[in-house]
Amino acid sequence: MQPLAKRLAKQGRLVLEDFLPYRLSVLTNTISAQLARQYAERFKLSIPQWRVMAVLGEQSGLSAGEVGVRTAMDKVSVSRAVAALEAQGRIVRKIDDADRRRTVLRLSAKGQRIYAEIVPIALDAEHALVRALGQGDLQKLSRLLTRLQEAANALTPTPTTRSGARS
Amino acid sequence: MQPLAKRLAKQGRLVLEDFLPYRLSVLTNTISAQLARQYAERFKLSIPQWRVMAVLGEQSGLSAGEVGVRTAMDKVSVSRAVAALEAQGRIVRKIDDADRRRTVLRLSAKGQRIYAEIVPIALDAEHALVRALGQGDLQKLSRLLTRLQEAANALTPTPTTRSGARS
DNA sequence: CGCAAGCGGTTGCATACGTAACTGTATAGA
C-alpha cells in the first residue's frame, strides 16, 4: 500500500498489487466474506440464498428464471438456493397454472420477518463501506462501476445470463 | 440498468441491483471469469496459479508464505498452486538451508517464458476494461478502490492475512 | 541439553460450484 500511488499497472510490467482485476477481486472478497459471515451467523443464510430473498422481498411472485436474471445467478444456483429456503420455510413455491413448467416464488410470513431484519444490516454494511467517501465520490464510483461492468460485458463471448458470484 | 441512475441503495429500501457489494461481486466475477478462461485455454493456468507466477515473475526467491501475503491467498491455496506449477515444470522449489521449514520458489526457464507471454495478455485485458475511462477517471477509480479496501479491512474481525478470491 | 510451544507447509475432509445431462411441460409445424 503506497500512500498516494498510481495503483494501476504501468507499461510493460505487471505488479499484481496494482492490477485492476486483482484489486477488484481482493476487495470483493473481503466484503463478501464479511457479509457472508454475518448472514450465516445470524440467519443461517448463504449469499445465493440472501440474494434470492432480496429480490423476492422487493418483488414477490417471480419465477426461478426471473430471480436468476435479477440476481445474476445461473439457474442451478437459484434452484439450490430456492430448495434450501423452502426447506427452511422461508419461501413458498407454487406451480404456475398457466404454465406448469414454471414455479412462482414468494416469501413466507417467516421469510418476510427475516427479510425485514436483514435489510438494515445490509444497508449498514454498505454504509460502513462508503462512509469514507464523499457524496460526489459516491456518484463517481457508481458511474465508474457501471462503465467497467459494461466494458466487462463487452469482453465476454456469450453475453447471455452471467452467473456465479458472491454477495 | 437505468440510463443515468443513482445506483446506490437508498434509504430504507434495498434494491439488489444498486447494492454496492452485489455490484462489485458481479463485476469482479465477470472479469475474473473472462481472465480465467483465457489463462486456462491458453496456458492451463488457474487464477491462483497465475497469481503465484505473477509475483514470482516480479520478485524471485520468495517463500510460500511471502507469496501468500503478496497474492492475498491463504497458505493452502498457495501450497496447491505451487504443487501444480511444480508438477508442470514451471517453478522450482528449494528448501531453505538456513531454515529447513521454508521453501524458496523461483520460476523455471519454462516458467519465465510463459510469464513473458502472459503479462501482455493480462495488461491488454486491463486496458480493455479501462479504455472507456478517462485518465482522470482512472486515478479516481484507483483512489476509490483504495479507500473501499481500507474500509473493508477495517470491518473484518481478524485483519490478518486475507484469503481466497479470484483473478 | 530437553521439552513445550510456535511456525512453514501439506493433507483430509466436508462443502460449494459450474457444466452437462436429464425430466417434465409447452408449442410450432406437418
Place this chain on the structure above:
DNA sequence: TCTATACAGTTACGTATGCAACCGCTTGCG
C-alpha cells in the same frame, strides 16, 4: 393430432475451496 423442438427447473458429477488436523523443523526457556 402427432411429433420435433424448445424451455423451466432439477439432478449428477467432477473440480475447486476453506477449515482443521497434522508433520517436520526451529526456538525459547528451564
